[in-house]
Amino acid sequence: MVVLGIETTCDETAAALVERPAEGPGKILSNIVLSQIVEHAAFGGVVPEIAARAHVERLDMIIAEAMAEAGVAFSAIDGVAAAAGPGLIGGVIVGLTTAKAIALVQEKPLVAVNHLEAHALTARLTDGTPFPYCLFLASGGHTQIVAVLGVGNYVRLGTTVDDAIGEAFDKTAKLLGLGYPGGPLVEREALSGNPARFALPRPMMGRPHADFSLSGLKTALRLEAERVAPLSDEDVRDLCASFQQSVVDVVADRLRAGLKMFRDRFGKPTALVAAGGVAANEAIRKVLHRVAFEGGTALVVPPPILCTDNGAMIAWAGAERLALGLTDTLASVPHARWLLSDVKGPPKTATAPAGTPPPETFRKVVEAAKTPQVPEIEEPEPQ
Ligand code: KG4
Ligand code: ZN
Numbered sequence: 001m002v003v004l005g006i007e008t009t010c011d012e013t014a015a016a017l018v019e020r021p022a023e024g025p026g027k028i029l030s031n032i033v034l035s036q037i038v039e040h041a042a043f044g045g046v047v048p049e050i051a052a053r054a055h056v057e058r059l060d061m062i063i064a065e066a067m068a069e070a071g072v073a074f075s076a077i078d079g080v081a082a083a084a085g086p087g088l089i090g091g092v093i094v095g096l097t098t099a100k101a102i103a104l105v106q107e108k109p110l111v112a113v114n115h116l117e118a119h120a121l122t123a124r125l126t127d128g129t130p131f132p133y134c135l136f137l138a139s140g141g142h143t144q145i146v147a148v149l150g151v152g153n154y155v156r157l158g159t160t161v162d163d164a165i166g167e168a169f170d171k172t173a174k175l176l177g178l179g180y181p182g183g184p185l186v187e188r189e190a191l192s193g194n195p196a197r198f199a200l201p202r203p204m205m206g207r208p209h210a211d212f213s214l215s216g217l218k219t220a221l222r223l224e225a226e227r228v229a230p231l232s233d234e235d236v237r238d239l240c241a242s243f244q245q246s247v248v249d250v251v252a253d254r255l256r257a258g259l260k261m262f263r264d265r266f267g268k269p270t271a272l273v274a275a276g277g278v279a280a281n282e283a284i285r286k287v288l289h290r291v292a293f294e295g296g297t298a299l300v301v302p303p304p305i306l307c308t309d310n311g312a313m314i315a316w317a318g319a320e321r322l323a324l325g326l327t328d329t330l331a332s333v334p335h336a337r338w339l340l341s342d343v344k345g346p347p348k349t350a351t352a353p354a355g356t357p358p359p360e361t362f363r364k365v366v367e368a369a370k371t372p373q374v375p376e377i378e379e380p381e382p383q
Contacts, residue, residue, distance in 0.1 A: 002019050002077050003319040005311040006059070006081070007082075007118075008094050009083045009085065009309070010046060011040055012308070012310070013054065014034065016030055017029040017070035017315060018319060020319035023128070024128040028125075030070040032062050032311065033305070036054045048088040052094060055090075055094040074102065078109070079327070080110055081110075081321075082099030082100075084113060084338070086335055087336070092335065111326070113314050115314075116340045120273075122275050122302045123271065125306070125313065126302045129271050131150050132148060134148070134157075138276045138284075139278060141167070143278075144158065145261075152345020158209060158211045160213065168243075169247075176239060177236075183278060187244065187283070190240040190245075194238045195238075195245035199242075200224070204254065206253065210254050210261055212250065217247070256294070272288065272300070273299075274299075275302065277309070280307045285301055324346045
């Protein structure tokens with residue numbers, strides 16, 4: 001099964017072709033990611049309108065490039081998947097509408113993929129990790145520990161009560177004048193800094209639940225930076241190293257609590273899996289190894305290019321859903337918000353049909369196209 005995946009929920013315009021065999025990991029035939037960093041850098045963060053326009057301008061070209069690199073014709077794909085949220089609504093509309101157009105013209109099944117589900121299933125694309133596993137999802141907008149029990153079957157064990165980890169990295173970078181996106185820049189500075197120089201807090205450490213809190217850490221960092229200002233290069237490096245060390249300690253502690261909750265409720269996980277842009281951080285990857293080892297479970301961390309937003313993860317999630325007959329109509333709606341726990345899976349009694357999706361999928365796509373409906377578009381999140 002070969003699926004085209006389209007990702008436009010934030011500031012990456014991405015398309016990929018992925019092949020899903022009947023069993024085991026997938027094969028990435030192409031994976032084109034165009035970052036919009038240049039467009040947003042001057043503003044110190046993603047500007048939703050600029051992002052949406054940039055997606056409109058580039059997406060056709062990116063899809064054409066992905067098709068060409070894979071050497072696959074539209075007529076040969078088995079389905080088209082797009083991230084239908086959660087994300088910046090303008091970008092989501094661009095990706096989903098483009099996927100609908102391809103599905104309609106090529107008479108292919110459409111899969112409207114939840115972006116978080118795509119991050120959650122990436123370990124199956126790279127490593128064929130069997131269910132159930134414990135997911136640590138840490139990106140710019142989300143920080144969650146999730147029990148991944150099956151496609152469309154997710155139980156959230158912990159989340160952040162305020163900022164996401166990626167957001168904390170981004171805000172730290174902004175505060176220290178490092179630029180955008182912050183994660184990789186803070187990591188680079190931290191490499192040669194002293195992590196013990198500033199005594200920053202470790203919020204939520206030792207609590208029995210698996211929730212995170214990052215805003216107190218951010219405030220403590222700001223106060224320390226103000227205290228030693230004007231900042232020398234060494235101060236910046238030490239602040240970054242101290243901040244990153246605090247995050248690393250918190251991640252280790254929260255994951256230990258999350259793994260315990262997982263075992264108590266669902267038994268032993270097949271693996272601890274990391275996903276989302278923050279999982280590209282080497283110091284965090286290192287501590288994940290330790291936590292998994294202590295917990296007696298395997299660790300699966302996709303390569304950095306598949307941790308940050310990409311089209312391959314959308315294509316793979318689309319293929320997983322397609323293989324279960326989970327397709328969507330042209331009336332499917334873009335979402336600014338869409339909880340992982342609200343993603344629908346197969347009916348509990350259904351067994352997975354192997355291979356191509358049922359023929360009614362094609363009829364549904366064409367029928368839906370004949371009766372145009374104005375989709376109800378959600379209000380965008382306040383920016
Ligand atoms: O998953 P992702 O590409 O996009 C979202 O869905 O948010 O994650 C982007 C986030 C940004 O906040 C970025 O600063 C963070 O991941 N990030 C990192 C690193 N690389 C990306 N954070 C820490 N260290 C990194 N090396
Ligand atoms: Zn993401």
